[in-house]
Amino acid sequence: MTKQSELKRLFIAWECSTSYSETFPRGRSIYPLHLTLAFLGDCKLTPALASPEFFQSALGKIAPCGLAKKLLFLPENISRVVALKIENLPPYFFEGRQIIVQWLQENGFSIDKRPFYPHVSLSRNPFDKEEWIQWFKETTVICKNLHLYESVGNLVYEPLWSIPFTPPYEEIEHTADFGFLIRGYDLKELLSNAQIALATKFPELIPYITPSEPIDLNQVKLFLNKMISKVDEEIGSPIKAISYHGTLEKKTDFLEWEMIIDV
Amino acid sequence: MFDRKKIGPCAYEIPQEKGMKVPGLVIASEELLQEQELTESINQVKNVAYLPGIVGYSIAMPDIHWGYGFPIGGVAATDVNHGVISPGGVGYDINCGVRLATAPIDFKKLSENDKQKLIQEIYKNVPSGVGKGHVGKRPISNHEYDELLTMGAKWAIGEGYGFSEDLARMESHGVIFGADPTKISDTAKGRGRIQLGTIGSGNHFVEIGEIEQIFLPGIASDWNIHQGQTYILIHSGSRGLGHQVCQDALDLFIQKKYDLDLPDKQLVAAPFQSKEGQDYFAAMAAAANFAFNNRQKILHEVRDAFYSILKIPHGQISLLYDVCHNIAKIEEHEVHGRMKKLCVHRKGATRAFGPNHPELLESYKKTGQPVLVPGDMGRASYLLAGLGNPLTFSSSCHGAGRARSRIKSLKEWANRDTVEYMREQGVIVKASSPKTIAEEMPDAYKDVDLVVDATEQAGLAKKVARLKPYLVLKG
Numbered sequence: 125m126t127k128q129s130e131l132k133r134l135f136i137a138w139e140c141s142t143s144y145s146e147t148f149p150r151g152r153s154i155y156p157l158h159l160t161l162a163f164l165g166d167c168k169l170t171p172a173l174a175s176p177e178f179f180q181s182a183l184g185k186i187a188p189c190g191l192a193k194k195l196l197f198l199p200e201n202i203s204r205v206v207a208l209k210i211e212n213l214p215p216y217f218f219e220g221r222q223i224i225v226q227w228l229q230e231n232g233f234s235i236d237k238r239p240f241y242p243h244v245s246l247s248r249n250p251f252d253k254e255e256w257i258q259w260f261k262e263t264t265v266i267c268k269n270l271h272l273y274e275s276v277g278n279l280v281y282e283p284l285w286s287i288p289f290t291p292p293y294e295e296i297e298h299t300a301d302f303g304f305l306i307r308g309y310d311l312k313e314l315l316s317n318a319q320i321a322l323a324t325k326f327p328e329l330i331p332y333i334t335p336s337e338p339i340d341l342n343q344v345k346l347f348l349n350k351m352i353s354k355v356d357e358e359i360g361s362p363i364k365a366i367s368y369h370g371t372l373e374k375k376t377d378f379l380e381w382e383m384i385i386d387v
Numbered sequence: 388m389f390d391r392k393k394i395g396p397c398a399y400e401i402p403q404e405k406g407m408k409v410p411g412l413v414i415a416s417e418e419l420l421q422e423q424e425l426t427e428s429i430n431q432v433k434n435v436a437y438l439p440g441i442v443g444y445s446i447a448m449p450d451i452h453w454g455y456g457f458p459i460g461g462v463a464a465t466d467v468n469h470g471v472i473s474p475g476g477v478g479y480d481i482n483c484g485v486r487l488a489t490a491p492i493d494f495k496k497l498s499e500n501d502k503q504k505l506i507q508e509i510y511k512n513v514p515s516g517v518g519k520g521h522v523g524k525r526p527i528s529n530h531e532y533d534e535l536l537t538m539g540a541k542w543a544i545g546e547g548y549g550f551s552e553d554l555a556r557m558e559s560h561g562v563i564f565g566a567d568p569t570k571i572s573d574t575a576k577g578r579g580r581i582q583l584g585t586i587g588s589g590n591h592f593v594e595i596g597e598i599e600q601i602f603l604p605g606i607a608s609d610w611n612i613h614q615g616q617t618y619i620l621i622h623s624g625s626r627g628l629g630h631q632v633c634q635d636a637l638d639l640f641i642q643k644k645y646d647l648d649l650p651d652k653q654l655v656a657a658p659f660q661s662k663e664g665q666d667y668f669a670a671m672a673a674a675a676n677f678a679f680n681n682r683q684k685i686l687h688e689v690r691d692a693f694y695s696i697l698k699i700p701h702g703q704i705s706l707l708y709d710v711c712h713n714i715a716k717i718e719e720h721e722v723h724g725r726m727k728k729l730c731v732h733r734k735g736a737t738r739a740f741g742p743n744h745p746e747l748l749e750s751y752k753k754t755g756q757p758v759l760v761p762g763d764m765g766r767a768s769y770l771l772a773g774l775g776n777p778l779t780f781s782s783s784c785h786g787a788g789r790a791r792s793r794i795k796s797l798k799e800w801a802n803r804d805t806v807e808y809m810r811e812q813g814v815i816v817k818a819s820s821p822k823t824i825a826e827e828m829p830d831a832y833k834d835v836d837l838v839v840d841a842t843e844q845a846g847l848a849k850k851v852a853r854l855k856p857y858l859v860l861k862g
Contacts, residue, residue, distance in 0.1 A: 297792045299427075299453040342641060349634050356627040357577040362588060364630040365479050368637055368652035369455035384455045386479045386630070387589050387793070 133275040134164040134284075136179065136224065138187065138267035140244060142208070143324045149255040151206060151247030154279055159210060159244050159267060161221045164233050169284065172231055176285045179270060182227070183220040185377045186307050187267040187289035188213050189320045191330060195260045196243055197253060204249045206256050210242040210265050212320070212333070214313050217242075248279065262331065264324040266292065290378070293321035302363070302385045307378050311338045314379055318348055318366075322385070326362045329355055341372045341381060348383075363387055388420070389429045397449070397845040398778065401429065406650070407436035412444035414779065416841040419449055419833070423790060431458040434650045438463060439658070440470015442722045442729065446779050448736050449841035450788030450833065454478075456653025459735035459789075462782045467717060467728045471645075471656035472664045474636040474671070476732030478713040481632060481671055482678035483591075483624030484558075485759040485785075486709035487770060488686060490617040490699055494597035494857065497617070497697070504696045506815055506858040509593055512688035515586040515862045516819030526580060533568040535583075535680045536673035540709075543680045548687035550702060555748045557709040558738060558756075559716070561679045567669035571628070572635050575670075579628025579677055584684030586623050588820070590827060591862040593689060594620040594764065599855040606754045606772050606851050610707060618854055619704065620768055621685050622761055623862075624713065625678035632674045636667040659730050668715070668730075675714060682709060707770075708757035712737045712785035720780050731780050739783035739848045741775020758848045762787045762835030764827060764859045765812055769839045771848035783847040787835035793826040800825040809859075818861035827861055 137158035164173075172178075192208035218240075225235050244265060247256075268291070271283040296303040304321045308314035315338055323329040332351050338344045348366045355361040363385050370382040391399040391413065399420075401411030411432040413420075428451050435457055436445035442464055451460035456475035465471055497505070527535070535542035539562025544551055554561050568576075586593065598616045601607045612618075625632075637655060640646065643663060646655035657664040690701040715732045722729070731738075740747055740756040747756055758771040760783075775781045791799070805824045809816045818824050843849050 295794060297794060299789045299792050300459055301455070302793060346638060349638070353574050353578060353627075353631055353634070356630070357574065361627070364627070365634050367455040368475075368641065368646075368655065371652075386455075 130168055131166040132169055133166050134169065135160050135273050135275065136162045136164070137271060137273055139269050139271055140265050140267045142192070142263040142265055143327045144263055148247055149251065149259045151249065151251030151256070152279055153247050154245050156281070157244050157246070158271070158273070158281070159242060159265070162225055162228055162235055164228065164235070167233060170231065173272065174285070176272070176287050178227060179224060180287045182223040183270060183289070184216055184309070185290050186292055186309065187269070188217040189264065189266040189292045189317060190242070191262065191320065191323070191333065192244070192265050193262045193330070195256060203253065205245050206247045206251055207243040207245045208263065208265065210244060212316065213242055214316065216309065261327065263327060264320050264330065266320070266324065292317040296382065298384055301387050304383045306381045306383050309378050311340070311344060311379070312336070314381060315344045315347060318344065318383055319351065321383070322348070322363065328359060328362070344381070389425065395845065397841045400444070401432060403436070404433060407433055407445070408438070408441050409436050409444055411436055411447065412778065413447045413451070414841060414845045414847065415447075415449045415451070416837060416844065419837055419841055423833070425451070427453040428458040431456070432461065434654060435461060435463050435476070437649055438465060438471055438473060438654065438656055440465040442466055442470075442727070443780065444778070446782065448782070448784040449838045450735065450784045450786050452788045454734070456651050457732070457734045460784065461734045462732065462736045462779055464720065464729040464731045464780045465659065467659045467730050470659055470730065472659045472668055472715055472730050473654055473656035473732060474633045474640065474667055475653045475655065476734050477633065477671060477715050478734045479630045479633045480624035480713055481629035482675035482711045483713040484678060484682065484709060484711040485761055486557075486621045486682050486686060487707045487757070487759050488619040488689070488704050489612055489707055490619065490693060491703045492617050492697065492699065493615040494617040495615060501696060502815065502858055505595065505692060506817055506860060508692035508696050509689055510817045510860055512692055513584070513586055513593060513685055513860065515860055516588050516823070527583065532576060532580070536568040536571065536676050537566050538562060539676040540679040540683045543683035543687070548684050553683065553706045556706045557679060558711050559746070561683070561709065563672035563675040565669055566672035566676050568673050570666045570670040571632060571673055575628050575631035575635065578631050579626055582626040582628070583677070583681055584688060585626065585681070586685065586860070586862045587626050588823060588862040591623045592764065593685065593860040594761070594768070594856045595858040596854055596856040598852050599767070600853040602850040602852065603772070609750060609754050610757065610851070611705065612707070612852060619686070619689055620759070620761060620854065621682055621689070623678070623681055623685060625674040626681065628677050629674040632670045636670065639663060671715060675711065678711070679709070708759060710737050710759050718780070721777055729780065731782070733782055735785045736782045737785045738781060739771070739773030739775065740781050741773050744775060755848070758783045760784055760786060760835065760839055763829040763832040764816060764856055764861070765809065765814055765829030767835055768854040768856065769835060769850060770852040770854060771839065771842065772851050773848050774846055776845070776847045779847055784838055784842045787832040787838055789831060790833045791831045793831075796828055796831040797822065797825050799830070800828055814857055814859060816859045816861060823861050
């Protein structure tokens with residue numbers, strides 16, 4: 125029988141960030157922000173779980189990113205948590221999670237059977253629901269590293285292991301304008317990550333993000349420029365165009381493109 | 388550092404490599420060459436030299452910095468009969484340019500209260516920043532829109548935004564002929580519709596200050612300026628309309644596979660005489676005319692502010708000159724001893740016709756064309772007189788040139804009160820976004836004194852006056 129002292133409250137989660145620059149309304153803020161893949165509850169840190177190799181292989185190389193267009197108060201009736209509902213996550217996010225959940229179950233861990241709704245908790249009670257509703261703005265959510273966290277109480281989460289992932293995009297130096305390195309497993313994801321990169325810097329673009337299935341890099345650029353034109357026509361765009369500079373680099377595991385933006 | 392051969396004061400030739408149709412030419416002092424990372428921009432100078440029909444040199448001005456396709460601060464002239472026109476060689480902000488006006492009052496005579504009220508009034512009159520259009524004003528009709536795209540600044544003056552004398556004091560008299568509004572997409576028109584008379588964002592501005600130093604009193608006298616006088620400098624372009632015109636042309640040219648023999652897709656260029664080339668030129672000219680109108684309308688709003696706060700009549704705010712620094716112009720230049728009609732692309736470069744050029748107003752025929760060189764919002768801007776140097780197809784620098792990226796500047800100034808810092812330097816800055824101010828702080832730019840010195844030593848233009856900014860409205 126496992127001793128109580130050997131039990132740890134564990135969960136596997138992506139550490140993530142948002143495009144918010146302002147401080148949150150009143151409440152007990154959660155830090156670091158994270159997107160939980162699997163909550164394990166009070167359990168023993170087995171040697172298999174203590175080793176991160178399997179999790180890395182299940183989730184590939186690139187960290188996922190998505191959008192939050194809705195605020196959640198959980199649970200619905202007597203809310204204790206304010207959270208962002210995360211959308212636009214890539215298919216590999218869900219596929220990877222499924223592999224991890226299956227592995228955990230096969231290794232004797234009890235996983236919540238309820239449907240999985242990706243969310244990022246921002247704050248715990250006490251909070252003023254109305255204040256949060258007034259404050260809320262749509263945001264991008266970018267995952268960074270994957271952690272096995274131990275919840276040690278008082279909203280303190282200690283990583284027991286961490287796996288670094290390649291970011292879906294990175295801002296790069298450009299003397300006159302802005303640039304990003306955009307990554308994706310395919311062109312559809314490259315486009316999606318490019319849109320999220322732009323929206324992270326300029327959140328007013330979020331409502332204009334739509335999926336598409338480009339067949340080449342030119343189509344990615346055309347699609348982005350159409351989005352920018354629409355934004356400029358309707359609300360004024362902080363960016364003016366995506367340049368045609370830059371080619372598609374095929375790395376070992378993913379595609380990479382240097383996106384230069386005229387401002 | 389790149390392979391180069393000195394061919395004159397502040398002039399370095401980059402040898403022609405395989406694929407380059409002409410050598411490169413960099414105008415810069417040793418100090419400028421040493422103090423900046425030039426690898427990317429010099430590669431871009433070399434890439435531009437691949438353009439079919441390019442003549443002379445692929446040229447970099449002393450304010451050169453890394454762009455995409457063309458470097459910023461680049462000049463390329465192509466033969467109109469056998470060469471190409473490249474939308475990337477003009478840039479997205481077609482006819483981005485600068486105009487300089489003077490007020491009949493010495494800056495030191497303005498009280499602190501007047502200065503505060505003046506910049507506040509201009510901030511109120513001239514929309515600046517992202518998405519800022521004229522709210523509540525009558526939108527222009529389609530017919531009016533087509534007229535302004537065809538007529539250039541004459542349209543704005545006809546609408547009461549200025550005086551007919553202003554026209555003579557603009558490059559090409561405020562109109563690029565050959566404009567055809569039917570070559571502009573509805574999207575482009577839609578983007579520009581509410582943006583007439585607005586600064587936009589980024590590095591655009593309205594600046595007011597003092598003519599700090601006169602270098603050539605004779606020319607200063609001819610141009611009716613004196614030390615201590617108040618000046619107004621306006622920097623803006625064709626806004627969303629120009630961007631879309633560029634984008635539409637790039638998309639079409641790439642679709643037509645005009646990029647195949649070029650090292651960078653952004654250089655894509657159609658033969659000047661082709662339908663695509665001619666259509667782009669007609670659309671570019673229309674966008675350039677939008678920009679002339681834009682700057683004319685902004686000047687009108689500034690004149691309103693001077694009248695409202697200082698009771699200086701509109702007509703006493705005199706336009707000195709208006710220059711384009713993102714444009715392709717059809718000009719005649721001597722190439723290998725023969726006069727040729729060329730399409731001169733200036734992307735971040737200013738035309739600098741010398742004395743006696745037939746296109747210039749009589750008063751400028753004697754002196755050479757005024758060349759306007761905005762620096763940064765803290766140190767200085769310059770007024771030069773063009774020398775018509777054939778080596779650069781009568782082109783000069785267009786500004787200080789960025790030395791530091793926007794990200795670096797933002798990081799450098801994060802959590803610091805930039806407005807207060809500038810106030811301590813004696814400059815009142817207003818902007819709709821504090822981020823813009825951080826991106827545009829003076830140390831993000833090269834020292835304009837060095838850039839202008841190199842320009843003068845290379846014989847492109849000579850210094851007439853140094854201008855010191857004190858009131859700045861940023862985009």
